[in-house]
Amino acid sequence: MFVSIVGATGYGGLELIRLLNNHPHLKIKSLHTSSQIGRSLHDENAHLMHMKDKLEIMDPEAIAKNSDIVFLATPSGVSSDLISQFSDLDIKVIDLSGDLRLQTPGEYEYWYKKPAAPQPIIEKAVYGLSEWNANAIKQSTIVANPGCYPTASLLGLAPLYTEGLAEAASDVIIDAKSGVSGAGKSPSAVTHFSEMNENFKIYKVNQHQHIPEIEQQLGRWSQNMLPIHPITFNTHLVPMTRGIMATMYIKVDRQTSSAELVDLYKTVYEDHPFVRVQPHNQFPSTKQVFGSNFCDIGVTYDERTGKVTVVSVIDNLVKGAAGQAIQNANILMGLEETAGLWNSPLYP
Amino acid sequence: MFVSIVGATGYGGLELIRLLNNHPHLKIKSLHTSSQIGRSLHDENAHLMHMKDKLEIMDPEAIAKNSDIVFLATPSGVSSDLISQFSDLDIKVIDLSGDLRLQTPGEYEYWYKKPAAPQPIIEKAVYGLSEWNANAIKQSTIVANPGCYPTASLLGLAPLYTEGLAEAASDVIIDAKSGVSGAGKSPSAVTHFSEMNENFKIYKVNQHQHIPEIEQQLGRWSQNMLPIHPITFNTHLVPMTRGIMATMYIKVDRQTSSAELVDLYKTVYEDHPFVRVQPHNQFPSTKQVFGSNFCDIGVTYDERTGKVTVVSVIDNLVKGAAGQAIQNANILMGLEETAGLWNSPLYP
Amino acid sequence: MFVSIVGATGYGGLELIRLLNNHPHLKIKSLHTSSQIGRSLHDENAHLMHMKDKLEIMDPEAIAKNSDIVFLATPSGVSSDLISQFSDLDIKVIDLSGDLRLQTPGEYEYWYKKPAAPQPIIEKAVYGLSEWNANAIKQSTIVANPGCYPTASLLGLAPLYTEGLAEAASDVIIDAKSGVSGAGKSPSAVTHFSEMNENFKIYKVNQHQHIPEIEQQLGRWSQNMLPIHPITFNTHLVPMTRGIMATMYIKVDRQTSSAELVDLYKTVYEDHPFVRVQPHNQFPSTKQVFGSNFCDIGVTYDERTGKVTVVSVIDNLVKGAAGQAIQNANILMGLEETAGLWNSPLYP
Amino acid sequence: MFVSIVGATGYGGLELIRLLNNHPHLKIKSLHTSSQIGRSLHDENAHLMHMKDKLEIMDPEAIAKNSDIVFLATPSGVSSDLISQFSDLDIKVIDLSGDLRLQTPGEYEYWYKKPAAPQPIIEKAVYGLSEWNANAIKQSTIVANPGCYPTASLLGLAPLYTEGLAEAASDVIIDAKSGVSGAGKSPSAVTHFSEMNENFKIYKVNQHQHIPEIEQQLGRWSQNMLPIHPITFNTHLVPMTRGIMATMYIKVDRQTSSAELVDLYKTVYEDHPFVRVQPHNQFPSTKQVFGSNFCDIGVTYDERTGKVTVVSVIDNLVKGAAGQAIQNANILMGLEETAGLWNSPLYP
The missing domain is CATH 3.40.50.720 (NAD(P)-binding Rossmann-like Domain)
Known part of the structure; x- marks a missing residue:
């Protein structure tokens, strides 16, 4: 073909x-x-x-x-x-x-x-x-x-929504970080080596165009099809070329545990070879998917705060x-x- | 002396x-x-x-x-x-x-x-x-x-607490990122150049020892001295040597605006030469404080979510x-x- | 198999x-x-x-x-x-x-x-x-x-020797640079991220164990099998993970030109798919072979000094x-x- | 003033x-x-x-x-x-x-x-x-x-010329490497972060405009004021912001030793606080002068080849x-x- x-x-x-x-x-x-x-x-x-x-x-x-x-x-x-x-x-x-x-x-x-x-x-x-x-x-x-950010974010959040742990009204915070290749090939002051090297930048604060894309898909997954609560989503540039990490914080509707969450994620993604769920208490780094089509996910439950933390990494260009x-x-x-x-x- | x-x-x-x-x-x-x-x-x-x-x-x-x-x-x-x-x-x-x-x-x-x-x-x-x-x-x-993380976080959060915008029960999420010098001088697998270069890592997920230090100080600032709600705090390693950014998400008790918040922060830090508050709609990068004793802070209000976003940067070693x-x-x-x-x- | x-x-x-x-x-x-x-x-x-x-x-x-x-x-x-x-x-x-x-x-x-x-x-x-x-x-x-350095160096020098432009008595200077993965996986002070990042280091000055390997092979190519003149060879660490560049300076026995040299190299390597010879007046960077088995070579003649400059790059791990x-x-x-x-x- | x-x-x-x-x-x-x-x-x-x-x-x-x-x-x-x-x-x-x-x-x-x-x-x-x-x-x-390159090169070469070890007709090879800030503040394809990160580039091969500046000064130092032999000088970009290293190879007119050379350099620069001569068998890295006005120099004699190797580093912007x-x-x-x-x- x-x-x-x-x-x-x-x-x-x-x-x-x-x-x-x-x-x-x-x-x-x-x-x-x-x-x-x-x-x-x-x-x-x-x-x-x-x-x-x-x-x-x-x-x-x-x-x-x-x-x-x-x-x-x-x-x-x-x-x-x-x-x-x-x-x-x-x-x-x-x-x-x-x-x-x-x-x-x-x-x-x-x-x-x-x-x-x-x-x-x-x-x-x-x-x-x-x-x-x-x-x-x-x-x-x-x-x-x-989009690159929605891919990392949605693969990381999906099981919580499709399995009914997070409700439409949940409060989702996605703090995302990307390598600089996400900004494309055109030179600019922001992506000038001497400005970006040894630097960590936030950009488009609360205004990234990937926000509605993520909300739209979460709405589809939301079980009762209620309109999704607006998400908080921010993006940063990391002094590296490739890689995205989305660190996500989600309130869930019921008590759960890290072990239960890892099991849930492993089951949901069992037949999806490109999604690799980390063992309990292990979390991915961007380099472990560099140049590949994998999305690696770590998930845990913080008993102090009642929040689920999901860490999802991809190579933004793959x-x-x-x-x-x-x-x-x-x-x-x-x-x-x-x-x-x-x-x-x-x-x- | x-x-x-x-x-x-x-x-x-x-x-x-x-x-x-x-x-x-x-x-x-x-x-x-x-x-x-x-x-x-x-x-x-x-x-x-x-x-x-x-x-x-x-x-x-x-x-x-x-x-x-x-x-x-x-x-x-x-x-x-x-x-x-x-x-x-x-x-x-x-x-x-x-x-x-x-x-x-x-x-x-x-x-x-x-x-x-x-x-x-x-x-x-x-x-x-x-x-x-x-x-x-x-x-x-x-x-x-x-500590390095508490310094960046607390200087960024302080005005919300001391001026009564955030209450003890507020939900605070701090997503922090640090250059690798924060891990000290002893070589290790995590800080080996070939592992850390072109990489972005999360570590000590929900377990960083700086959590109680931040909560203790927030409790002191909390106006009615109620016990502070547990904060969510996570830390990442950035492939650079120096610099910390804390990206923080806080629910506040009343409607506000970005302009009001910037004014508030400028007033609070007026007589503190090392804290530089960014103009409305501008946010700091870590490089702009590299090697100096400054803490630069940007603050904004997201009307979609009702959350305040505070971005605070320091040089972790200074x-x-x-x-x-x-x-x-x-x-x-x-x-x-x-x-x-x-x-x-x-x-x- | x-x-x-x-x-x-x-x-x-x-x-x-x-x-x-x-x-x-x-x-x-x-x-x-x-x-x-x-x-x-x-x-x-x-x-x-x-x-x-x-x-x-x-x-x-x-x-x-x-x-x-x-x-x-x-x-x-x-x-x-x-x-x-x-x-x-x-x-x-x-x-x-x-x-x-x-x-x-x-x-x-x-x-x-x-x-x-x-x-x-x-x-x-x-x-x-x-x-x-x-x-x-x-x-x-x-x-x-x-070895990694000899591969880059020898592929870059070979045509000069096998085609009789450089004699055994020639004065060869190889100034080589490598990404840090060449130092292996064991953490050390030299390869600690905070020491190696934003740094450029020379090491094993005039004492690298790849010197005799290069000399041995040059001796084999030397047409009259005279003992090769000792080469000058130095190695540096570049703050990147992969890649080697050998910049080489060689006196040749007769007048030549950049165009003639490029032609010569293209002919010599015509049937060798992994060696890519750059067009006249173009020189390779390490990134253009990153992750691949290619060796890219640029060659030119400096009429001011009568020296040939050869630039050869490989991915040291490939x-x-x-x-x-x-x-x-x-x-x-x-x-x-x-x-x-x-x-x-x-x-x- | x-x-x-x-x-x-x-x-x-x-x-x-x-x-x-x-x-x-x-x-x-x-x-x-x-x-x-x-x-x-x-x-x-x-x-x-x-x-x-x-x-x-x-x-x-x-x-x-x-x-x-x-x-x-x-x-x-x-x-x-x-x-x-x-x-x-x-x-x-x-x-x-x-x-x-x-x-x-x-x-x-x-x-x-x-x-x-x-x-x-x-x-x-x-x-x-x-x-x-x-x-x-x-x-x-x-x-x-x-210029930045001439400063590093000339401070490293001076004692050989002023003390009469190298003659005007000597064969000098300077292989120089610079951080990217040397290319200035204007964004370009060459200095775009995603192109320059994890990359090592050679540029202006044999054609850098700092060549005549170095030759002019060497000519002034040459004891008999003979016209200087053309030098070989090449420049590379290192994926870092600041720092220059010049690695230099010089034939000298008589037998010498590393110890003698170190002593010579220490004597010559005794009253010059910004030039720091390394002890015998130690060589500088660029990071050790980062942000400062120092020029650090290591020098050694290679008995195999009869060449002096000089390594000189500066912060290109200082x-x-x-x-x-x-x-x-x-x-x-x-x-x-x-x-x-x-x-x-x-x-x-």
Whole structure:
């Protein structure tokens, strides 16, 4: 089967290329960018010097003719423009941007400060949190690939909601930390090495656009479908390139124990090979998933405070972007979910 | 005036030496360690190659005779042994360990898993949070220098408590992050470069020994002196050497606004030169206090959740240890509070 | 075909495990260590939580019976003890230590300050610089896998020697830099995060044990087999985990040009997929080979000084250790040289 | 005495501000930039939140009237424009750019690819390598502050030349490494955190504009004033913010020994407090001078190769820029050379 990538030279696109190189069934047919057309991929990407691929202009009809899937590794605001051009063509679309994730009209404009994609397209899009939405993904033609922070957060919170420990009215606090690659490839004062090295920064305090994405999914899981209580969610930059940790604090409705929670999580994720639940009293570090599609989760109950603490880590460019996109492609095409993704993390 | 340092070659001791070198009034009289006696300070500290000082054995009577103040830059468990040896001598003691901070019998053993210092000594010790306890410090002979995390957390929370916005029953969540120097100078698997670089780790989940220290001080500030509700407090290691950020989430009792909170904080800290309150909608990064005694604080109110977010940063080795110790020495000796400490952060 | 790994939990062993996981033909049969016998591999290696392998005691006969190849990922001094135990058994041995690399009696003792392996075993060992010694490797039973620095240095210097530009008497200066993982997994003061972060260190000045290994191979390439002039070789630690750069300065015997040199290098390495020669006036960075088996080389001629500058980069744990070991295993077993190793570098 | 800074918000300017804050005699009178006129210094420099200074437009006459010294912390190409405006005014000028360092007409254009400053001004400028040129500096009105790499290199090489061990015809190789702050404050692809972190890069291979500056000074030291042989000089970026190491390899004219060399260096630098010579067989790391004005030097003789190895480290923003500029200001004004600069390095 063949795939194409639009936005091939951003960090998301480059990571798709890296991962697809090892995929047994999905082959890259064409790479597209808005600049550098006609040049070789490796001209500005020395790490890919062994590859011969050229960068091509984006031609939706040609792409649809030659490929089974197109990945849009384009920024929010750009994807919504492109997506319409593919909507009448015979091709599956996996969009890595935030443009198709929010279903409620008005939410996107409020949080992204940009015009939303057309509502009919949004309604066709299925939220691609692979572990929790595989049935819908299988039948979809458009997948809205989740954000990096929501992936780490939602995989960590899901069992509490789906198993009824946390109620809609629960008070959820997510303190999230990310490596700097999450800020993308464009140089800026914030991501200038001399400013970011030996530094730890908070950003978008209480205003990150991933907030509504997390709330939307929690609302779906909430058993009585009550509107979810607003979550508290903050994001920080860590002086490292890759990795996200979400440290989460949740009040639960009844007494529980760490052992019970670990068992619960292990049971819930038993058949999901990319989610690895830590043993009792062990918690993950970001490096243990570096370069891989794993999401590692530690969970504990604090008897002093009556709160559950969940610690969830992913590689933001893999499970938080390109890896989950390929996982969704595997689901879409009826392949084994782990195809091309079953590599160990790079360590140390 | 003269000072001596016990534990001179740990990170806290070395930082005292660095800062005291620029002090106009306090001069180092002697440096003490448990090993390397008789060797030069610079033998294993190449950065101090320009200094001639020798490392001496600890002799409390000689120290008390020659110095006005002794700094104990020794680990928890060691300080409590040493402190008794100074208690009948004519010398002020500033202890940088956790041994004298907790006033309630039993608390120390529970959290530190070690025998506590003698209760009479603990009762003589004054908690050295300089900005909030200067009057008591001035009249004390033993100062329990605060922990690094409590310093960042308490300076950030104080105005909410002292001004009556947060009540004893409030739900406080402190998500704290530290540079690796906080783990001290002894090599270990956790702090091995190849393990810690490009990594972000959580540790001592819900079990950090600084929890009771923070709760004790919040209880003192609580207006009606009700027992404080247990706080949620977690700590992470950031792949950098210095710096602490405490990101804090607090429910307050009444409607407020970010502007009101910033004003409140600016007023509270008006006469405290080391606390710098950020303008509305600006939040500090750790690098902006690197190498200095500042504590920078940003505060905002999230109308969606009704929570106050406070972000507080310090250099863990300066305001979180040696710098605050010297600030306390200044207060003790009737010097200007900023003497020897009024240097700008190193940037970038 | 089956392989076993002795020294499975050091950095070299862990990297073999990571790479072999993707190998189409070589399967791990057993993992051996000197400690933690009977425990699961993932107990102290959370990044391998998805694997079930146990750590076993080393039993040479059992290993030889069940595996086609054994990798000794053990330190210098340990390998020489183990190697004798395998020498009469029907199994190929690939040793990642320095114990079998030096052929001249006395050299090993001089540089490694340890007793050498038995001379008959040393004489059976073939130096496994894959690109240059494939024929001998194919027929060998013991492969001495090259050191990380020699791999980068020799691949960068080879064309100058084999094509007769540099003579034995040439003056070669190799200024090499390595990520900290090259120092291994044991914590130490030098590799303590707070000491190594934001630091650049030189070590073993003019005394690195890789010097004779490089000189030995240069001597073999020297056309008239004259004894090689002693090289100048120094090593530095870079505050990063992986990667080696060798910056090399060589006087050549005749006038040349950068263009001629690039052509020469491209021709020499045309059929060697893991060596990528940079275009004229471009030079490699370590990150562009991170996590991969590539060696990237830039070369130029400085008309002002009459010197050739060669810049060669590898990932010290892949092409500098485990990757080249697998490449040698592929050669030994008649597999495609790139089997299991044809992955792109991780970027960024 | 009063000083003004032009280019106050670049890294050089900010470092001048940091260091001058502790200076007992030099007080900042005014800060000048080409943008942000009228704004507060701390608006975009949160680390200076405690300072009240405003950024002013550059008015040479006003500056000359109010200040004794003006520091030009402006980029090469800009300083040469500004300098003429100060040349008839009664004020000392210390220029941190490369514009006034090269005395031979044509050299600047060749290496900097820009028009040179007027030759009369260049001729008035004294090269400000403080330890070696104090007498000339004392009597000058314009000081060309040395480049960061030349400072580290020349302080390390000087004794070999001034004491007659190395001859003009000697073959000198300088392999230099710098923290990323040397690349300045403007974001770029090269200095983007995700590209530079966990990376080691070579740049400007054989073409760095500091080459002629080093050769010019070596020529002056060369005893018979023969034209110096072209040096080999290369530069690398280290994933850290501050610090330079120059590793240097020099053929000397006669047999010597490491002990003799260390003695020689100690004697030469005996009265120069900022140069610290390491004991025999010890070599400096960059961190041991971090944030300070020290230059630490290790030297050894390799009997195998007959080469001297010199290792020299500085903080590129202090001894390599702002610190040496203040040292030169001290010399110019007849102050103690160490005034305001005698602080210990920040460690760890």
